[in-house]
Amino acid sequence: MELPKNYNPHEAEPKWLEFWEKEKVYSFNPKSKAEIYSVDTPPPTVSGKMHLGHSFSYSQQDFVVRFQRMLGKNVFYPFGVDDNGLATERMIEKMRNVKGQFMPRQEFVKLCYTTVEEIRNDFVYDWKRIGTSADYSIFYSTINKHSQRISQRSFVELYKMGRIYRKRAPFIWCPECQTAIAQVEMKDSERESKMVYMKFDISVNRSAISDDAQKPKVFDTNKNEQITIATTRPELLPACVAIHIHPDDKRYKHLIGAKAKIPFSGREVTITANKDVDMDFGSGIVYHCTYGDMDDVKWLEEFNIEPIEIVEKDGTLNEKAGRFKGLHVKKAREAVIKALQEEGRIAKLEPIRHVVNVHERCETDIEILNTDQWFIKYLDLKDDFVKYGRKIKWYPEHMKTRYENWIQGLKWDWNISRQRHFGIPIPVWYCTKCNAIVVAEEKQLPVDTLVDKPLKRCKCGSNEFIGEKDVMDTWATSSLTPDIAIELFDKKLQKKLHPMSLRPQAHDIITFWLFNTVVKSYFHHKSIPWHNVMISGWALDPHGKKMSKSKGNVIDPREMLKKYSADSLRFWAAGSRLGDDLPFQEKDLVTGNKFTTKIWNASKFAFMHLADYKVEKPAKLEMPDRWILSKLSKVVKAATENFMNYEYSHTKLETETFFWHTFCDNYLEIIKDRLYNADKRGKEAKLSAQYGLYHALLAIIKLMAPIMPFITEELYQLYYRKHEKTKSIHLTKWPDIKMVDEHAEHVGDFVVKAIEFVRRQKTAKQLSLKAPVKKLIIRAKIEEKDFDAVELDLKAATAAEHIVFEPTRGKGLEKDLGIEMEF
Numbered sequence: 001m002e003l004p005k006n007y008n009p010h011e012a013e014p015k016w017l018e019f020w021e022k023e024k025v026y027s028f029n030p031k032s033k034a035e036i037y038s039v040d041t042p043p044p045t046v047s048g049k050m051h052l053g054h055s056f057s058y059s060q061q062d063f064v065v066r067f068q069r070m071l072g073k074n075v076f077y078p079f080g081v082d083d084n085g086l087a088t089e090r091m092i093e094k095m096r097n098v099k100g101q102f103m104p105r106q107e108f109v110k111l112c113y114t115t116v117e118e119i120r121n122d123f124v125y126d127w128k129r130i131g132t133s134a135d136y137s138i139f140y141s142t143i144n145k146h147s148q149r150i151s152q153r154s155f156v157e158l159y160k161m162g163r164i165y166r167k168r169a170p171f172i173w174c175p176e177c178q179t180a181i182a183q184v185e186m187k188d189s190e191r192e193s194k195m196v197y198m199k200f201d202i203s204v205n206r207s208a209i210s211d212d213a214q215k216p217k218v219f220d221t222n223k224n225e226q227i228t229i230a231t232t233r234p235e236l237l238p239a240c241v242a243i244h245i246h247p248d249d250k251r252y253k254h255l256i257g258a259k260a261k262i263p264f265s266g267r268e269v270t271i272t273a274n275k276d277v278d279m280d281f282g283s284g285i286v287y288h289c290t291y292g293d294m295d296d297v298k299w300l301e302e303f304n305i306e307p308i309e310i311v312e313k314d315g316t317l318n319e320k321a322g323r324f325k326g327l328h329v330k331k332a333r334e335a336v337i338k339a340l341q342e343e344g345r346i347a348k349l350e351p352i353r354h355v356v357n358v359h360e361r362c363e364t365d366i367e368i369l370n371t372d373q374w375f376i377k378y379l380d381l382k383d384d385f386v387k388y389g390r391k392i393k394w395y396p397e398h399m400k401t402r403y404e405n406w407i408q409g410l411k412w413d414w415n416i417s418r419q420r421h422f423g424i425p426i427p428v429w430y431c432t433k434c435n436a437i438v439v440a441e442e443k444q445l446p447v448d449t450l451v452d453k454p455l456k457r458c459k460c461g462s463n464e465f466i467g468e469k470d471v472m473d474t475w476a477t478s479s480l481t482p483d484i485a486i487e488l489f490d491k492k493l494q495k496k497l498h499p500m501s502l503r504p505q506a507h508d509i510i511t512f513w514l515f516n517t518v519v520k521s522y523f524h525h526k527s528i529p530w531h532n533v534m535i536s537g538w539a540l541d542p543h544g545k546k547m548s549k550s551k552g553n554v555i556d557p558r559e560m561l562k563k564y565s566a567d568s569l570r571f572w573a574a575g576s577r578l579g580d581d582l583p584f585q586e587k588d589l590v591t592g593n594k595f596t597t598k599i600w601n602a603s604k605f606a607f608m609h610l611a612d613y614k615v616e617k618p619a620k621l622e623m624p625d626r627w628i629l630s631k632l633s634k635v636v637k638a639a640t641e642n643f644m645n646y647e648y649s650h651t652k653l654e655t656e657t658f659f660w661h662t663f664c665d666n667y668l669e670i671i672k673d674r675l676y677n678a679d680k681r682g683k684e685a686k687l688s689a690q691y692g693l694y695h696a697l698l699a700i701i702k703l704m705a706p707i708m709p710f711i712t713e714e715l716y717q718l719y720y721r722k723h724e725k726t727k728s729i730h731l732t733k734w735p736d737i738k739m740v741d742e743h744a745e746h747v748g749d750f751v752v753k754a755i756e757f758v759r760r761q762k763t764a765k766q767l768s769l770k771a772p773v774k775k776l777i778i779r780a781k782i783e784e785k786d787f788d789a790v791e792l793d794l795k796a797a798t799a800a801e802h803i804v805f806e807p808t809r810g811k812g813l814e815k816d817l818g819i820e821m822e823f
Contacts, residue, residue, distance in 0.1 A: 009565035043080035050126035061504030066706035085474035148446035175315030230282025244274035291368030423471025479516035568592030625692030627748025673796030
């Protein structure tokens, strides 16, 4: 068979996508008795289009899944989309030029539903296009009725367990998104700011100071003293409720119990002793405002202080802020500094760079606001969650440390309520008569609490209810993806699918998705959700920096697909060890293209010489063919072990090296004479070469199939399918070649070293590699009979007219190989 001169991936790749879908190549078979390999596929957030990080991490998980499929397993690889989140809501607002908070809820929700439906197919195609071998018929959306029922059922079950509660309390708030967020949704961000040293007036009578703790201090309000307090949040000055000093601070402990006057007001606050104060930060004095951070919340309870709430949900200050009412916190900050300067109350302004907590979705500085929120109680279970994490096999193992560190650092219960329109409704109502909470019954799920009503009257007899307006945090639903995917099938099969085999994901959402899924599985199943997790790194820009639109360093994978191919993009993704971040280098895609061209050309040569091959084993394998199959056996063994340990990059590197150097540079050259000159060398010699060529190339194609699925499918279909009788390379068995022959390798390595020596000499003399060699004198540590077995191949590969062989008794081939040449 003669292949076309060049391989065109832009024609071939769409063709094979269509073939895989039409032939159901990646379909899960519920009736199969084969071992199941189940994957908790990450549902990408519907927020526009695939980014380079997606193509990086989804390719890596697909390498592993394709390998497991070739082991003969019945792969359960569903595909879902996460269209139940703030990112989707913001995308729709931008697309439709609307603001959801200013629209009637039902109208906005309907707009979100219709928009998501319109864009979903194009969005999902991006994942198909890079070769993700999911079973797309097992599909879910995190906002559809199926997911809503499971998510609301989780809420109901946890409420019945006493694990869900509602509380009005200060908690983390995003002024931009105008919703509460969980601890996990915060991230640290470095900001330019100012350390403002403010001067406060206090009243104290120094003569009243005594070291005798039994004598009370008496303060004279007629005598004034000033203290300096350093802060990065002067705009919260109107909300100051106390001043704190460490009781061991000799500089200031005489002030404990005194009163400090708040600038711009007639209010005074008490100076209290507080062991939490860092004496080395700023001036060593802390002004307690409500709320700068969660320490302020803690101190309210500890010192029994009433809060003064000045920040509104949109980040503006209210009437309690006095003259600064209506200003956003950032503008208020500058206004307060200016006012303090005008009154001579700024000791100094110090430019700083410091880390602040921001909402990971929009990068907005968070606030602490007092609101009604729903929480899952789990802080008492931290040790159990650590134990569950240790039951899971982590790849790479060190990622488990991130999981455990997160658990140890948890400070608050999981806030799961969000003040948004588009999301899964919290399934509760409030009785208008007695304010009792009424939770939906499982049989009526899913419910929209603003439309539906409880099935029964309230215990007080009332039938009038107000539905909860808040919706659930998207992670409260995404943490149920194993259940969402598995429950698309009957209960008998569900038992086989849970716990799942694998959770693949990136390292940045260990604290989001992975941890929360363990939490939900702990509560609902009393078991781990999966046996294994594989954690990928990030795709970075060429300089090792995180990609972002604001930096202008975003690389669009679609452009790379147009310029190169999906196989080349996957080839690049396979160059990173699992868990490592990988800077994008376009040269890696060029290398991928070169590999494609090389394996195409090598296959053209092979298929031409295998056209008359009947897939039969010769009575005797020639030494070079035993050599290649022995070398290949070791590569296959190593590749299998690497894939089993999720070390796909080693498989790619070893297979690539074997293909270029062992197979192409040497083996093909060694067997050419037997293939071209069968009449002279004999049919059995040719048959042996064909056997080695057929099985070596097929194994190489199979080894690379998980990484480069398109070119390998093309080559398989062009020649091998008619012999192997399986409809796709991806359904064939993973190579299992066990033909290790150390003796053949020793002899074959001698042949290769001799050929390489001759090539170097010809190159040094600027001769063609085909230039004839009049005489070769070779001394080597092999038996004469072994030399006789390879002499004709060696002559042909070196273009030698005559070879004189002298066996040696040295200790090693490298030292004892001696060659002399005559041209």
